[in-house]
Amino acid sequence: MNSLKTYWKNYISAYQGLSHATWLLALVMFINQSGSMVLPFLGVYMTTVLEFSLKNAGIVLSTFGVGSILGSLVGGWLTDKFGSFKIQSFSLFLSIPFYLILPFFKSFETLCLSIFFLSFIKELFRPANSASVSYYAKPENLTRAFSLNRMALNLGYSIGPAIGGFLAAVSYNFLFYTNAVMSFFAGTLFIIYFKNRKGNTPEKVIADKAEQIIKTKSAYADRKFIFFSIFIAIYAFCFFQILNTLPLFYKNVALMNEKEVGLLMAFNGIVVFILEMALVHYAEKKFTLTANMIIGSLFCGAAFLVLIPSHLVVILYISIFLISISEILIMPFASTVAVNRSSPTNRGSYMGLNGISFSIAFVTSPLIGTFIAQNYGFTNLWIFNCVMILVATVGFYFVMKKM
Template sequence: MLAVVMLINRTGSMVLPFLGVYMTDHLGFGLKETGIVLSFFGIGSVVGSWFGGMITDKIGEFKVQSFSLLISVPLFCLIPLFKTEVGLAFIIFLQSTVSEAFRPANSVAVTKYAKKGNITRSFSLNRMAVNLGFSIGPALGGILSAISYDFLFYSNALGALLAGLTYIWFFRNRIHRNENSTQTHTDEKSISPYRDTKFLLFSGLCLVFTVCFFQLLNTLTIFYKEEAKLSQQLIGYILGYSGLIIVILEMLLVQIAEKKFKLRFTLFIGTFLCGISYAMLGFDHGILYLFVAMTILCVGEIWTLPFMSTVTALRSGVNNKGAYMGLLGIGFSVAFIITPTLGTYIAEQFGFSVLWIGTGILMTLTAVGFYFIIPWMLGEKQKESDFE
């Protein structure tokens, strides 16, 4: 049911992929100003991930998810009222703070409701719902934005409202399936993630990956619009295609990785494929070529993102899952600060080809880092292909 809630919420998620286009095309912002405003989404995400993780350990994931979804509703409706850079940066910061508090609470809920031994598949099912919604949302967003950008914000508000009501109705009296199945380090179960050196290094690699990967949500759409000369509708179709591919392939590819690969190899190959996908954009941008690159990116994403959450769950203890998931979320959120500004700056100063080839090289180095740090962090006795 968590996946159903996520599906409802993400089906209405049309704002972020088109936010950069909204500012450049509708409000007339330059690339530099657009990157700065988009970075405030990342700043709010950092605050929301930290606060959400901390408060989840204190009041529980049910209250945090409920409040986050319901308070997001009026905030989405307010965004179209702000037309200046300062005003838009403020409301985006506030909205992202509230909405991103949902992320660590939701991850904790997955670990508590998942069957023993199914944690990665549970994260994957949740992500599959996200991407099914993402395949619908941006496609609709491309159509609606061609009529009026305001529809994007109101649709997001409606999605958050429906998701919040559904979640509260179904989970208000639910009992957790388990509390202890993902604890693997009894000697470190109470340590703060901010004092866990090994996990901090892993989080650093996750940050580098997400800085590169989340160009999908901002710089890539600008590239599609400005360099590849795609229409808003076609941009929406490509993004929707990515979500559809993940829905079709994710559970199959995750099961293959669990059975055939070691955990460190899964993250290595997933990250490497993402790097290949972005590097391809530096050489051509024909429409079929772009779809091929997006397909490779989707496969890489499937073998990276859910397994990051698995590693985090395995590393955490019973009473600090929210803090660990929150720190992982902070890395994602910091990427939202760095990526728009850095990506648009490199594209403006050196061109998109340099940006994409550089991204590919950096992701390759990150893949190597994952390969060596994961067995060191989880310990020699941890069977990397067995997530029980």
């Protein structure tokens, strides 16, 4: 009973001190992500409705990653040049027509092209949004501000796939149209609240970071951060199996229907929503950044390890729980590392490179993942993921010691 009271005390205290703007950014993220139900079902849609092979489905999913890489790269540059407000508004509203026309593209070539442009436009949002979080959050609340944003993302992600599973059971077209509607609502709310709104004054931060700015004008010249980003990409390769090969595994091997897949995917978002703020608040106090990254990485490896001997439903939920804890420990602290290495004048490039690390995984994860699954089986894919997680864990340990 006392432990439960302590948990809720930590949970409530984790929210204290966060600015209204931080909360509104999280609300925009929640609305936008609530409509993001296409990606978890895209692989299933292509292999069942469009009758693509696993190989072709993996290639289409990888084009999403290619668009994400370019979107993160361009988004970081545009954010430094034009500001986060304009880029987020542009991304939210321009993605709407792409969602509306997506159901009309059914061939392999046209779907590759349309998914590429959709992901490019969507990914412009990520570095701009991360820069906004750091702009509106108080410095002492930075990690918790990122955690709140991610909690909103995961709450939306828990609702999106759950609803998406029921919509897909009727028609996959409803998934695309719902995404468009939610993007419109998110963009409208964002413009109404954040137009002409001022954030934290950056002068003190600029002074504190003056020496670093001289040494490193851009994230792409920061060798230590580049190595850190490489290990983030390796970790993300394994984590993003949750968006491509895992749903295919649930459908084709565990023999789940769309509703059951949606509920299982929603469990990830629910776990993160319930646990993230309190767990991050606790981890901030008890562990170093390095320890959090290492522990979070190992949880991801454990999530795939438990799938090797069995795919009983209870095992699938244990796996999702483990990968959710990994996500809680890795994602906000990875963003904190990027912000700590940057200044307000080059933050866009750092958040952009941080986004590129995850976008690279969007390319490699479905492409390599579906290749291994189709030619060697899902069990060998899980073993491969465990090996990659060990590489990432060792990498985090050594590179963060030097950082």
